[in-house]
Amino acid sequence: MKKTALITALLGASAITAGAAWAEPVEDTLIINEETELTTWTDAPAAVEGALPEVISGWHFRGTETRAMQADDFDNPGMIFVEQAMDAWDTVEGEAGKSCASCHGDAGESMKGVRAVYPKWNEDAGEVRTLEMQVNACRTENMKAEPLKYTGTEMTSMLALISSVSRGMPINVATDGPVAETWEAGKELYYTRTGQLELSCANCHEDNYGRMIRADHLSQGQINGFPVYRLKNTKLNSVHARFKGCVRDTRAETFSPGSPEFVALELYVASRGNGLSVEGPSVRN
Ligand code: HEC
Numbered sequence: 599m600k601k602t603a604l605i606t607a608l609l610g611a612s613a614i615t616a617g618a619a620w621a622e623p624v625e626d627t628l629i630i631n632e633e634t635e636l637t638t639w640t641d642a643p644a645a646v647e648g649a650l651p652e653v654i655s656g657w658h659f660r661g662t663e664t665r666a667m668q669a670d671d672f673d674n675p676g677m678i679f680v681e682q683a684m685d686a687w688d689t690v691e692g693e694a695g696k697s698c699a700s701c702h703g704d705a706g707e708s709m710k711g712v713r714a715v716y717p718k719w720n721e722d723a724g725e726v727r728t729l730e731m732q733v734n735a736c737r738t739e740n741m742k743a744e745p746l747k748y749t750g751t752e753m754t755s756m757l758a759l760i761s762s763v764s765r766g767m768p769i770n771v772a773t774d775g776p777v778a779e780t781w782e783a784g785k786e787l788y789y790t791r792t793g794q795l796e797l798s799c800a801n802c803h804e805d806n807y808g809r810m811i812r813a814d815h816l817s818q819g820q821i822n823g824f825p826v827y828r829l830k831n832t833k834l835n836s837v838h839a840r841f842k843g844c845v846r847d848t849r850a851e852t853f854s855p856g857s858p859e860f861v862a863l864e865l866y867v868a869s870r871g872n873g874l875s876v877e878g879p880s881v882r883n
């Protein structure tokens with residue numbers, strides 16, 4: 599879509615009021631706790647070859663203060679949820695009388711690297727699983743406990759814990775083999791225009807990143823930073839909740855969190871960030 603057409607679409611719908619200026623993503627280096635340097639801007643992975651010259655974390659599109667909050671665990675509001683999840687990790691629940699720790703031991707050891715490769719193929723189940731699906735599979739099958747709500751605080755906090763122990767490791771989701779079909783389906787969704795505004799994810803996050811839209815600096819819509827603590831709603835937000843919000847902004851009917859469509863979209867969007875560091879829990883406005 600032509601940039602002018604995008605502006606017309608948005609202006610026509612009175613979605614933006616103040617022009618549509620451009621601003622370069624901020625050049626900066628993300629070092630967490632003065633210790634771990636993250637890759638937040640790097641060469642485009644195979645999944646976006648020809649479509650994007652390079653891939654950039656959403657962190658570079660946020661203001662100075664928001665960026666600083668993410669650089670220190672004491673200032674990152676997402677870390678409170680990580681602490682809560684550490685308690686949940688050790689809590690026995692369900693009829694099997696087990697906690698996550700009963701089988702997985704220390705999360706810092708056993709979960710290191712896990713976030714970086716999800717969504718991934720589960721051979722036994724014969725399906726592509728998001729991390730949320732895997733956590734719930736462990737709860738229902740291994741613990742005989744109730745599943746957690748897909749985008750609820752307990753689930754998102756558990757994901758923040760699992761992500762936090764992989765911070766700095768490169769996203770590396772597979773796109774071929776048994777996941778190829780799902781990946782293709784996700785790609786198709788990414789480029790499909792939806793809603794009254796007839797906008798695809800790509801129209802905003804590929805063709806127009808850098809543009810100011812409703813006082814928001816439009817990023818590439820990467821998911822390496824999830825779960826994301828948003829200053830706007832003061833809670834941790836999951837990938838599918840964000841997808842839902844973005845689809846709704848195009849005035850389209852949206853898919854539900856955990857639906858096969860969003861699982862496919864997540865796999866595809868994750869692969870667009872292959873090579874960026876795991877950042878979650880990150881801070882955004
Ligand atoms: C009764 C033992 C058991 C319990 C309790 C359990 N799990 Fe699991 N979990 C497993 C097994 C077995 C696997 C599969 C191992 C594998 O193939 O990687 C697994 C896999 C996982 C994975 C994927 C790891 C990977 O490398 O892909 C995650 C994430 C996970 N569990 C999280 C949890 C969480 C969170 C809890 C608590 C809510 C939990 N598990 C409770 C046995 C358990």
Ligand code: HEC
Nearest residue numbers: 656797798799802811814815816817819820826840844882
């Ligand atoms: C009308 C333009 C528009 C469309 C279409 C759109 N988004 Fe967004 N999206 C935004 C804006 C604005 C933000 C907030 C600023 C930012 O992070 O880019 C955002 C944020 C995001 C983020 C958060 C990035 C971060 O680092 O926190 C993700 C992920 C995302 N979008 C994915 C998608 C996906 C997937 C689609 C297609 C289903 C989509 N978006 C469609 C405008 C759009």
